[in-house]
Amino acid sequence: MNLIPPLSADPSWLFVVDGYDPDREASVEAVLAIANGYVGTRAAVDEGGPHSRPATLIAGVFDTPALPQAPELESPVPELVVAPDWSRLRVLLGGGELRPAAADLRAMRRTLDMRQGLLLRRWRAGGVGLSSLRLASLGDRRALAQLVLVEPAADGEICLELSVDGQVTNANDTRHLAPVSCFPAAGGGVLVMRTIQSGYTIALASRAELVGPPPAGLRRELSFEAGRLTERISFSAQAGRAYLIHKLVALATSRDGADPAGMAAAHLADLRAGGVDRLLSDHIAAWAERWAGAGPEIPGDAEVQRQARFAVYHLIGAANPDDERASIGARALTGERYRGHVFWDTEIFAWPPLLYTHPASARALLMYRYHNLPGARAKAAAMGYAGALFPWESADTGEEVTPDSMLSGGARVPVLTGGEEHHIAADVAYAAAQYALATGDQAFRRGPGAAIMLDVARFWASRAEPDADGAFHIRRVIGPDEYHETVDDNAYTNGLAAWALRAAADLAEELGGAGAGEPARWRAVADGLVTGCDPASGLIEQFSGYHLLEPIDLGGHDTSIATVDARLGWYAMQRTRVLKQADALMLLILRWDSYPPAAHAANFAYYEPSTSHDSSLSLSFHALFAARLGRLDIAQAYLRRAALIDLDLGRRGHAGASDGVHIAAQGGIWQALALGFLGMRPAAEGLRFAPHVPAGWRSLTMPIAWRGSRLRVTAWPDGRVEATHEGGPPVRVALGANAAWSDCRL
Ligand code: BGC
Numbered sequence: 079m080n081l082i083p084p085l086s087a088d089p090s091w092l093f094v095v096d097g098y099d100p101d102r103e104a105s106v107e108a109v110l111a112i113a114n115g116y117v118g119t120r121a122a123v124d125e126g127g128p129h130s131r132p133a134t135l136i137a138g139v140f141d142t143p144a145l146p147q148a149p150e151l152e153s154p155v156p157e158l159v160v161a162p163d164w165s166r167l168r169v170l171l172g173g174g175e176l177r178p179a180a181a182d183l184r185a186m187r188r189t190l191d192m193r194q195g196l197l198l199r200r201w202r203a204g205g206v207g208l209s210s211l212r213l214a215s216l217g218d219r220r221a222l223a224q225l226v227l228v229e230p231a232a233d234g235e236i237c238l239e240l241s242v243d244g245q246v247t248n249a250n251d252t253r254h255l256a257p258v259s260c261f262p263a264a265g266g267g268v269l270v271m272r273t274i275q276s277g278y279t280i281a282l283a284s285r286a287e288l289v290g291p292p293p294a295g296l297r298r299e300l301s302f303e304a305g306r307l308t309e310r311i312s313f314s315a316q317a318g319r320a321y322l323i324h325k326l327v328a329l330a331t332s333r334d335g336a337d338p339a340g341m342a343a344a345h346l347a348d349l350r351a352g353g354v355d356r357l358l359s360d361h362i363a364a365w366a367e368r369w370a371g372a373g374p375e376i377p378g379d380a381e382v383q384r385q386a387r388f389a390v391y392h393l394i395g396a397a398n399p400d401d402e403r404a405s406i407g408a409r410a411l412t413g414e415r416y417r418g419h420v421f422w423d424t425e426i427f428a429w430p431p432l433l434y435t436h437p438a439s440a441r442a443l444l445m446y447r448y449h450n451l452p453g454a455r456a457k458a459a460a461m462g463y464a465g466a467l468f469p470w471e472s473a474d475t476g477e478e479v480t481p482d483s484m485l486s487g488g489a490r491v492p493v494l495t496g497g498e499e500h501h502i503a504a505d506v507a508y509a510a511a512q513y514a515l516a517t518g519d520q521a522f523r524r525g526p527g528a529a530i531m532l533d534v535a536r537f538w539a540s541r542a543e544p545d546a547d548g549a550f551h552i553r554r555v556i557g558p559d560e561y562h563e564t565v566d567d568n569a570y571t572n573g574l575a576a577w578a579l580r581a582a583a584d585l586a587e588e589l590g591g592a593g594a595g596e597p598a599r600w601r602a603v604a605d606g607l608v609t610g611c612d613p614a615s616g617l618i619e620q621f622s623g624y625h626l627l628e629p630i631d632l633g634g635h636d637t638s639i640a641t642v643d644a645r646l647g648w649y650a651m652q653r654t655r656v657l658k659q660a661d662a663l664m665l666l667i668l669r670w671d672s673y674p675p676a677a678h679a680a681n682f683a684y685y686e687p688s689t690s691h692d693s694s695l696s697l698s699f700h701a702l703f704a705a706r707l708g709r710l711d712i713a714q715a716y717l718r719r720a721a722l723i724d725l726d727l728g729r730r731g732h733a734g735a736s737d738g739v740h741i742a743a744q745g746g747i748w749q750a751l752a753l754g755f756l757g758m759r760p761a762a763e764g765l766r767f768a769p770h771v772p773a774g775w776r777s778l779t780m781p782i783a784w785r786g787s788r789l790r791v792t793a794w795p796d797g798r799v800e801a802t803h804e805g806g807p808p809v810r811v812a813l814g815a816n817a818a819w820s821d822c823r824l
Contacts, residue, residue, distance in 0.1 A: 118411025413738020
């Protein structure tokens with residue numbers, strides 16, 4: 079009997095972590111997490127322990143506690159709720175609980191099979207060999223499975239206790255779940271919990287059973303407690319034999335329908351009828367399909383190959399094409415940092431890889447913004463503006479949920495981003511336009527896309543202030559570089575606002591939908607907006623007065639030891655030119671062809687030395703930028719540093735992965751490969767590729783989805799680039815920086 083399905087034979091698909099290091103455990107849990115866009119589960123050891131932070135997170139299920147949940151907060155904020163732990167396991171031998179000894183933990187191995195979306199753990203306890211395989215199905219997103227294999231070294235009574243534990247809290251100790259009911263169903267049981275303030279119902283239906291010939295004394299008992307469902311399987315085990323338990327779990331919440339408990343129970347019955355093998359094969363097939371459309375290939379560099387796969391693995395696990403009411407939080411479904419809130423990280427960093435590999439996921443994520451337009455309109459109106467201003471931090475309702483204060487260097491400082499970081503409005507519009515360009519989805523473009531674009535333009539037109547000379551200014555903002563607050567004319571904000579105003583004017587003139595005079599006014603504001611760009615050198619001033627700030631020497635700066643704000647203090651830091659992350663460079667990347675090549679190089683030279691990369695969003699876009707400039711040594715160094723944010727498991731605190739994988743950094747890695755090294759430049763005509771592939775990579779191949787077609791594009795270090803058509807209508811491509819357009823067809 080094939081007890082545990084085989085993992086990929088090719089080690090380049092595997093992520094193996096041996097042993098148990100309390101200092102690294104939280105990062106390991108995040109990095110090896112399994113997720114499918116609906117639900118994610120960290121790779122905590124099944125039996126739990128003092129260093130474990132097990133968490134199952136369900137997209138869109140938020141709750142706001144009655145009181146602030148952290149000392150730095152003045153008022154509480156919604157947070158993604160840690161859902162019941164569905165894979166909790168206790169093993170009892172002769173009545174006593176088996177816990178792995180220190181030596182057992184040293185010998186433990188966890189393997190994430192990124193190709194098949196499987197997490198396998200092998201360990202020993204009290205002479206018993208144990209394996210557990212977990213999956214969050216990609217073929218059926220509300221199904222989870224755990225396979226447990228027990229291999230005793232001596233005869234004896236063994237009892238396995240498999241529970242669904244709803245008595246959990248978030249890492250900050252906040253309890254968000256109250257028990258509703260726990261009852262038998264579908265041969266197993268259903269645990270129903272409710273979020274205390276927001277009132278979401280979460281139901282998990284579970285059934286565990288021993289498969290294969292029944293051993294002597296086999297007993298199965300279920301216990302139904304408030305907040306905990308336990309299935310106990312006990313039997314007389316014989317040395318040298320292997321016993322396999324299959325546990326199937328079906329999940330539903332009140333976000334999915336009116337009767338989540340009934341849905342979960344019925345789903346469990348279906349899963350049982352199909353069996354674990356069916357669930358597994360559908361899951362593996364779903365992953366295979368996604369990899370075929372998403373997997374970068376870098377044959378000459380095993381390290382970058384693995385980093386790229388790691389990025390894509392987590393990006394696939396972050397999004398659910400079937401849910402238009404949830405989006406990707408800053409740490410996706412792998413950790414609790416930023417309380418699961420959605421930032422520009424989604425549209426500008428994590429989303430583009432989905433757009434070019436799985437447009438259906440990209441569409442659903444934009445629909446989340448569309449459905450949340452009422453919240454964005456309310457935010458604009460509350461601030462005295464027209465149109466729609468998306469919240470800087472967004473959760474389930476589309477209202478602004480940015481916390482009011484935070485800790486910086488041990489002191490409580492007010493958080494101004496919620497009131498000032500307005501570029502998010504343009505970021506969402508930019509994504510909407512990119513989606514229309516890349517997919518040709520006219521229904522979206524004319525409907526939800528136009529609604530977003532027009533209301534964002536209305537916001538900017540009311541937000542911009544004219545001066546006596548007829549120029550327009552956007553004052554009192556925070557740009558991407560959050561180390562400077564309440565600045566005027568942030569070039570990124572103004573540049574993207576001008577683009578959004580013109581794009582909306584074009585759209586309104588084509589489709590209607592705007593008031594008389596609106597498009598003309600939008601163009602006038604766009605033309606009048608201060609750009610901060612020196613026409614002679616192409617140098618962009620990040621915001622008005624930036625050039626006058628004190629220069630900063632960042633030699634030796636290491637974010638993982640201390641961020642600049644912690645070193646200098648929040649206010650002293652603001653007097654310097656230090657950047658938290660790419661800012662003007664972000665504008666250049668998004669609007670590359672609107673600037674001459676000299677501007678690209680001049681701004682990179684000016685800003686890069688003052689950038690601390692204290693935000694995880696910065697390194698990958700520097701890799702992208704440097705790759706476009708053809709400065710491959712720098713680009714590769716940045717790419718490596720970007721990958722190490724999550725993959726260096728020894729990093730402490732927020733600088734590492736312990737609170738979740740930095741999904742924006744992972745999206746940035748994909749973008750550095752596709753838009754940097756492969757040199758992809760989407761345009762109205764089609765796709766241009768102007769690659770710069772490092773000599774150490776034999777080649778770089780990436781699958782790209784474009785207007786209903788699939789391409790496979792390969793570039794080589796000598797500058798050659800080739801596109802293979804794999805389905806759909808012909809695609810206009812230009813293979814080379816100055817190459818002519820031609821049709822690529824099957
Ligand atoms: C960055 C923001 C980002 C947020 C969430 C902050 O530290 O400055 O750009 O959106 O983290 O990742």
